[in-house]
Amino acid sequence: MSSMVATLELLCFCTVFTLSYVVLAFAEDDHNKQFIYHGFDRADLHLDGDANVHRNGLLQLTNNVELQQGHAFYAFPFKFDKSSSSGQSLAFSTSFVFAMVSESVNVSGHGIAFVISQSLDFSEASPGSYLGLFNISNNGLSRNHVFAVELDTVQNSDYKDIDGNHVGIDVNSLISIESASAAYFSDTDGKNESLELASGKPIQVWIDYSGKEKLLNVTLAPITMRKPNRPLLSTPLDLSQVLSDSIYVGFSASTGRRTSRHYILGWSFNENGHAKTLNFSMLPSLPPISPANQTAGQEPGLIAIVLVVAVVVLLVTIGVAVYIVRKKKYKEVYEDWEREYGPHRISYKNLYKATKGFKEKELIGEGGFGKVYRGVLPDSNEQIAIKRVSHDSGKGTKQFVAEILSTGRLRHRNLVQLQGYCRRKGELLLVYDYMPNGSLDKVLYSDIGLNLNWFQRIQILRGVASGLYYLHEEWEQVILHRDVKPANVLLDADLNGKLGDFGLARPYDHGSNLQTSKLVGTVGYLAPELFRTGKATTCTDVFAFGAFMLEVACGRRPMEPGKVDLVDWVIECWKKGYILDAIDPRLGGLFAEEQMELVLKLGLFCSHPNPAARPSMRRVMQYLDGDAKFQDTSPDSTVIAAFSATIEESNLMMPFSSLYSNSFVNTMSATDSILVEGR
Ligand SMILES: *[C@@H]1O[C@H](CO)[C@@H](O)[C@H](O)[C@H]1NC(C)=O
Ligand SMILES: *[C@@H]1O[C@H](CO)[C@@H](O)[C@H](O)[C@H]1NC(C)=O
Ligand SMILES: *[C@@H]1O[C@H](CO)[C@@H](O)[C@H](O)[C@H]1NC(C)=O
Numbered sequence: 001m002s003s004m005v006a007t008l009e010l011l012c013f014c015t016v017f018t019l020s021y022v023v024l025a026f027a028e029d030d031h032n033k034q035f036i037y038h039g040f041d042r043a044d045l046h047l048d049g050d051a052n053v054h055r056n057g058l059l060q061l062t063n064n065v066e067l068q069q070g071h072a073f074y075a076f077p078f079k080f081d082k083s084s085s086s087g088q089s090l091a092f093s094t095s096f097v098f099a100m101v102s103e104s105v106n107v108s109g110h111g112i113a114f115v116i117s118q119s120l121d122f123s124e125a126s127p128g129s130y131l132g133l134f135n136i137s138n139n140g141l142s143r144n145h146v147f148a149v150e151l152d153t154v155q156n157s158d159y160k161d162i163d164g165n166h167v168g169i170d171v172n173s174l175i176s177i178e179s180a181s182a183a184y185f186s187d188t189d190g191k192n193e194s195l196e197l198a199s200g201k202p203i204q205v206w207i208d209y210s211g212k213e214k215l216l217n218v219t220l221a222p223i224t225m226r227k228p229n230r231p232l233l234s235t236p237l238d239l240s241q242v243l244s245d246s247i248y249v250g251f252s253a254s255t256g257r258r259t260s261r262h263y264i265l266g267w268s269f270n271e272n273g274h275a276k277t278l279n280f281s282m283l284p285s286l287p288p289i290s291p292a293n294q295t296a297g298q299e300p301g302l303i304a305i306v307l308v309v310a311v312v313v314l315l316v317t318i319g320v321a322v323y324i325v326r327k328k329k330y331k332e333v334y335e336d337w338e339r340e341y342g343p344h345r346i347s348y349k350n351l352y353k354a355t356k357g358f359k360e361k362e363l364i365g366e367g368g369f370g371k372v373y374r375g376v377l378p379d380s381n382e383q384i385a386i387k388r389v390s391h392d393s394g395k396g397t398k399q400f401v402a403e404i405l406s407t408g409r410l411r412h413r414n415l416v417q418l419q420g421y422c423r424r425k426g427e428l429l430l431v432y433d434y435m436p437n438g439s440l441d442k443v444l445y446s447d448i449g450l451n452l453n454w455f456q457r458i459q460i461l462r463g464v465a466s467g468l469y470y471l472h473e474e475w476e477q478v479i480l481h482r483d484v485k486p487a488n489v490l491l492d493a494d495l496n497g498k499l500g501d502f503g504l505a506r507p508y509d510h511g512s513n514l515q516t517s518k519l520v521g522t523v524g525y526l527a528p529e530l531f532r533t534g535k536a537t538t539c540t541d542v543f544a545f546g547a548f549m550l551e552v553a554c555g556r557r558p559m560e561p562g563k564v565d566l567v568d569w570v571i572e573c574w575k576k577g578y579i580l581d582a583i584d585p586r587l588g589g590l591f592a593e594e595q596m597e598l599v600l601k602l603g604l605f606c607s608h609p610n611p612a613a614r615p616s617m618r619r620v621m622q623y624l625d626g627d628a629k630f631q632d633t634s635p636d637s638t639v640i641a642a643f644s645a646t647i648e649e650s651n652l653m654m655p656f657s658s659l660y661s662n663s664f665v666n667t668m669s670a671t672d673s674i675l676v677e678g679r
């Protein structure tokens with residue numbers, strides 16, 4: 001009896017003890033029995049992987065990065081005695097609000113799971129379809145002691161997933177013991193409404209387990225709704241067979257190839273009884289939609305179109321502006337009558353490029369008619385000289401331009417070849433062969449280290465004479481040069497003299513009365529009759545050539561301030577009996593005497609005041625080549641007599657004397673051509 005009593009007593013004691021122990025245990029952990037978090041800024045959480053808590057309390061498990069996982073567990077374990085009467089002690093209830101935000105619904109992955117586990121260590125778990133819960137080798141093993149409710153957004157046939165938007169109940173395995181497409185029962189409509197788990201909108205989940213009933217209910221609803229009367233899943237389950245007696249509760253989420261941002265906004269848990277209801281207005285808000293999302297969706301199309309249109313409009317505007325500016329920059333003048341010279345036309349753009357925009361550096365000369373630039377034609381790499389001649393766009397323009405251009409057809413080895421031209425408003429651009437040794441004027445007078453010997457000088461004189469003869473007699477029309485002087489004689493690489501600028505020195509602005517309207521030429525090379533008649537002839541060209549000959553032989557300009565005129569000087573020397581005193585001392589006495597005498601006397605002869613007494617260019621050529629004998633060898637001959645007479649006579653003429661006065665010469669560069677109004 002007593003032993004029975006004792007046994008009973010023991011039993012009672014044991015029961016009481018056990019009960020009191022359980023009560024005591026829960027009393028001890030009372031603060032652990034339940035919790036509610038609206039945001040997790042002060043929550044006792046154990047985080048791993050990519051899980052983190054935002055400043056506003058929002059719990060983020062993954063961050064839209066591939067093959068990522070994150071865990072967030074309540075930091076303290078819950079203990080229960082599985083062996084106690086039918087494991088009734090386990091009767092939890094929880095509710096939480098989650099959101100899955102992804103670039104696009106159909107690429108969201110993989111999902112979130114509410115987890116009850118014996119351990120906080122998920123370091124061996126895999127992301128992707130393993131949901132950060134298991135790995136390939138432990139999936140399905142009962143020693144995992146893991147229970148999970150998965151919110152799965154990717155269908156995986158390995159785990160018999162029913163679709164890509166389902167809720168499943170997992171026991172130690174990713175193959176759910178039961179699952180259903182995400183939906184909720186609408187109490188008002190009395191029917192199931194489907195839910196998009198990855199819609200980006202917050203969704204609330206309730207999970208209720210009764211150890212007594214061995215029943216697990218899972219219920220979903222949009223955040224604004226009360227808990228529906230009917231759960232989505234109501235599954236018979238004995239968790240005491242699954243779990244160990246110390247459990248952790250929390251969440252796991254993972255991404256795979258498909259990614260998403262997985263968030264938990266609030267969580268209420270009660271280890272034994274109803275979990276408190278979450279107050280939605282206290283939940284943290286989700287981050288604003290990322291700009292990436294905005295540009296990737298539907299509006300993006302519109303934005304892209306607007307952007308493209310804007311860019312196109314901008315480009316077109318810039319293009320048109322550039323086109324207009326360029327068109328203006330390279331604008332040319334072209335008239336119908338120029339068609340004849342079409343083949344000689346060179347575009348301004350090419351000339352602009354050839355001279356690098358008419359850079360100062362490319363400037364090689366500047367004379368009475370404009371500036372001369374050196375250039376290299378972009379297409380042919382040919383060296384050219386470009387003369388920019390400005391002209392008034394008056395009536396005579398056409399004739400002037402046409403005359404110049406017609407000289408482009410002249411071909412002679414002692415004429416500088418006109419290659420082409422271009423016309424712009426008030427401007428004519430003439431393109432010539434480039435003469436590497438520049439003008440004879442520079443060689444004679446500026447110290448450029450090139451001292452011409454007698455042979456070279458006589459070559460130049462012969463060449464220029466031949467060129468001038470061609471203009472006067474060999475061409476179909478008589479062409480007057482009007483400005484023969486060293487500055488207009490250019491030297492090629494072999495120091496051959498070439499006559500340039502023919503036809504340029506031409507009065508062109510007056511219509512019919514061209515010949516007498518203006519005096520054209522350069523002081524010192526102007527025949528005396530020009531001042532009377534103003535009329536240029538081949539004889540006036542010969543006069544200039546005479547001055548040129550004397551200049552080349554003597555190395556002195558026809559007229560220099562403070563010095564006796566060259567012609568007078570040569571005559572003086574001749575009268576004194578030794579004409580060779582007049583020659584250029586730089587020759588160092590190295591010359592052919594006979595030839596030199598011929599040049600000096602021929603020079604004087606050409607400078608004869610009486611035009612009729614001057615030889616023709618044909619004759620000059622013959623003398624120079626020795627084909628004709630120059631007979632006038634006495635200083636007292638008619639030539640000299642005529643000179644003295646004319647000089648006195650010419651002194652009586654106003655224009656002549658004023659031009660020859662020193663003050664006038666001083667104000668002019670001796671190489672500059674002049675245009676003087678005639679009468
Ligand atoms: C997502 O996929 C489903 C089925 O494949 C399709 O009906 C739906 O239009 C897709 N949604 C988007 C936003 O692409
Ligand atoms: C899977 O996880 C278990 C621990 O849960 C670990 O022992 C095992 O090595 C892991 N296997 C792989 C393949 O990672
Ligand atoms: C609603 O869905 C649940 C679970 O999938 C199902 O058992 C129930 O029959 C459905 N109810 C209606 C009205 O369709």
Ligand SMILES: *[C@@H]1O[C@H](CO)[C@@H](O)[C@H](O)[C@H]1NC(C)=O
Nearest residue numbers: 208209210215217230231234
């Ligand atoms: C689960 O849902 C069923 C049906 O609505 C209900 O009878 C039962 O009480 C629920 N159990 C829990 C633990 O909420």
Ligand SMILES: *[C@@H]1O[C@H](CO)[C@@H](O)[C@H](O)[C@H]1NC(C)=O
Nearest residue numbers: 038277278279280281282283
């Ligand atoms: C929810 O929270 C707001 C402010 O935090 C409060 O005003 C409101 O009464 C709360 N609602 C409930 C049902 O507790």
Ligand SMILES: *[C@@H]1O[C@H](CO)[C@@H](O)[C@H](O)[C@H]1NC(C)=O
Nearest residue numbers: 101102103200289293297298
């Ligand atoms: C991202 O863009 C898609 C398409 O526009 C949209 O459906 C989705 O709701 C957006 N995500 C969020 C978080 O707003």
